[in-house]
Amino acid sequence: MSQSRRDFLARSVQLGVLIGAGAPLLQACGSSDDKRSAVSAAIADGLPPEKGPLRIINYADYVNLEVIADFEAKYSVKVEITSIDTDTEATTKLASGAIKADVHHSMAGTSIGNLIAGGLIQPLNKSYIPNFTNVIETFNDPWYDPSAKYSVPYTFFGTGIGFRTDRVDPALVEAQGWDTLWNATDFKGQVSVLDDEREAFTMAMLRKGITDVNTTDQKIIDQALADVTELIDLVNVKVNIEGYKDIPEGTTSIAQTWSADLIAGAAGYLPEGVTDEVLGFWHPPAGEYVVTNDSMGVLANAENPVLAHLYLNFLLDNDVAEKNFSWVGYLPAIAKLDADFVIAAGYVPEHLRTCVPTNEEIAKAIYLKPLGAEGDAKYETAWAKFTAGG
């Protein structure tokens, strides 16, 4: 799994770009010939696919190249992927016209609002995407795109605790929840939190029973900062997004990390002679579980919009999604690929069932939403203080 994807995940909330109200400003900033307002008309029905090549923007190593090859074969077109490093990079390059593409493969929940309001993506004509019915129900009406007019979900994952079952008793983690990190004084130097200014503080808030993790109340943020800072002295906490390799390799015993990390770790990062039984994952119960997802969309100035729609449809096919998942490691938002299925198919070991969010957990999930410039600045400053050593 690539570093760029990990960077994106960590940065996407930090750089959580706009709120929908950015549209008027974008209008002011935009060039005179293109109006920056939401695109309202989708393409017409029944059009034939274009000749291509289909241009995609995505993070490096975030789609199975075999799946791409399958698409190329099926529709006799070529596919070109431009890779980007961060969410903001994608947005600014699209806005300035530096990148021209047809499909945006990984829009973050925090920036879709901006992309929509800024007229950078077009509404979808679902008649080209019959496979949309394969999608997990909650994503029919996600918080960032009401009625899923502009996007289809790509992958999703939750934030919890990844740990070594051979060093920490899973029952103990279950009982202590987030306190596990604060109580891990026996594991000094082997504890980490996510390198993300929202995730770490969100964990502190959830630990104290605060579920409104999108608050901008300075007092709550300060308390969260104080709590997380305790970890520095208590457990020599590390800050990174390498849980997927550090836990299997054993350099980290307890980590705040994403569910997909454990799946990826089990699949590719175990040293020789170590089985995946040493990996464990805990997450808060539904209602306190932070779930994040990426989405795909068609760009407003796409030259191959029909082909783009067909690509989205292609990735939402159950078998294609499964093939993609087997390489990428992040769960696609496909209803069929639930815990039972992926475990039976051998992609995920049974004891890592917790890494696959259930429908109920998704329905009741908490989302990290963009907070506007001032709100984000509060978290950024708190994070800078934490990383400075408290």
Next chain:
Amino acid sequence: MTAAVSTRRGSNHVWALFALPGVGWLIAFFVVSVYAVMAVAFGKVDPFLKTAIPAWNPLQWDFTTMGRVLDEVFNGYLRKVFLRTFAFVGLALVGCVAIGYPVAYFAARKAGRHKGLLLAALVLPFWISYLMRMLAWTNLLQPDGLVNQVFGWFSLPDNRNWLDGDWYTVVIGLTYGYVPFFILPLYSTLERLDGRLIEAGRDLGASARQTFFRVTLPLSVPGLMAASVITVLPMFGDYYTNSYLTSGSPRTEMVGNQIENYLRNTGQPQTGASLVLILMAMLFVLMVYYMVTTIRQQRAAER
């Protein structure tokens, strides 16, 4: 003789032309870039796009962010970061001097037959990528790496996690990384020391030790200072050595890390730019000292 060449037929302008491409380039890509840092630091930020809106016109410069950052530096959380940076750099410098001076001295004055080979060995680290040398150390410092194994041979505790985020790992890393840059300039200074002065000291009855402390050392002080400055300046801005060696520990955070964080991961580029300016201001004295001594040496060589 030099004057004869340069004043012949108004040739001064010709030489200026030679220097023009370089000067033009440096102005376009260095001076303007530094100005851009100031323009961003004293500018505003787009409240929606979170990108910088630089203030190119000095009359529009807004110093509120700089004021806030300075406040944090002297009274707030950045104070700790700066103090820690100074501490790391200071300790690493001590390490460089302790290791580098004997080596440079030996190479300059005592190497004899093996001088060529020794010099090659001392120059070699320049051709080896800095990060490869750090990579080598991360290999050695793994929990089951060579360092712990060697400790085990000597019956010392062999299970220490060196990559834990402790200050000594960072100091060792900085010392290891920068000591070659310290040794070579010092070597060239020590080599140029007038051996007769040292001989004179011995001839006048001083012991080897006294000669060293009263003749050699004082003579080498300018070289020592120059080498220290050229080693220490880049160290202050280092942010990759510590994060490479500690996989992200808040306890070893240096100024460079904060700068990088603000500029790449937050919507507050003006804060990052302000920090850069503050760093430059703090290093200003060292920078000027180095430039002045270099210019003096250039003039002396060209006389």
Next chain:
Amino acid sequence: MNPFRRRHGNAPVLAMVTWVYVLWSLLPVLIAVRISLNDGRSRSSFQPMSFRWYWGDQTASLLHDESMRVALLNTLKLAGLCMLIATPIGVAMAIGLQRWRGRTSNAANGLMLVPIVTPEIVFGVALFLVFSQMYTGLPDGLTRQLLGHVTFTISFVVVIVRGRLAAIGTQYEEAARDLGASRLQAIRLVLLPLLSPAIFASVMVVFATSVDDFVISSFLSTGASTETVPIKIYSGARAGSTPALNALATVMLLLTLTAVAISTIILKSIQRRGGDDPGVTGGLAGLSG
């Protein structure tokens, strides 16, 4: 043996300290090279040797991992172009600065020295900001990285060449001028050949500096396609690294050493014709005056 040494003898302790230092300095690199030959994934212990990480492993070896090859190519491209651009500019600037009289010249000289004393992070930030705020017309990450590298290395060329210039003096050119050569001819036919050791030294320094650069390349990188070897090594410490990373670093090391060896051989053959010359070491030492 000079009388001093005869009287006071060699210093065995210092000798030991020095050679221990050399070992301490170079041994880790040798170990890193040895680890690149590991057959398994361990980055810390020695395993039976194989070329798995160079070409054997079907997905993760240097040969098969696209991102590694891209990084290697980028690094070489950048270093090569940087050499070609920075050296002529720097040599011209050195000649010009040394002979140009006047206050403007002093200012230019000062300007040339500032990059040497500027911490790299300042460079990285400044270039990053200027390319995103002012020179926005340059989209390609590689172009920006190249411009950054050249800016950073011109000053090294100037300092190295100036050191040599001072040693040469002007008498050869003047002789040529007296014999009827134009100024440019004198420079081209007389001065430049005399300068060639320093030019070679500075070419190597530019190459090594560009290859080694991390901060500027990192700040100006725009994604996976603009990664260089140092960036790959750095991010590799954090992302599933295998000994393939060691292999990448080893290959880069071998390329650099080969380049140095070749240029030293050329240098020596030129030197046989010229006078004394401190060579690359002197050039490097000259960086500090």
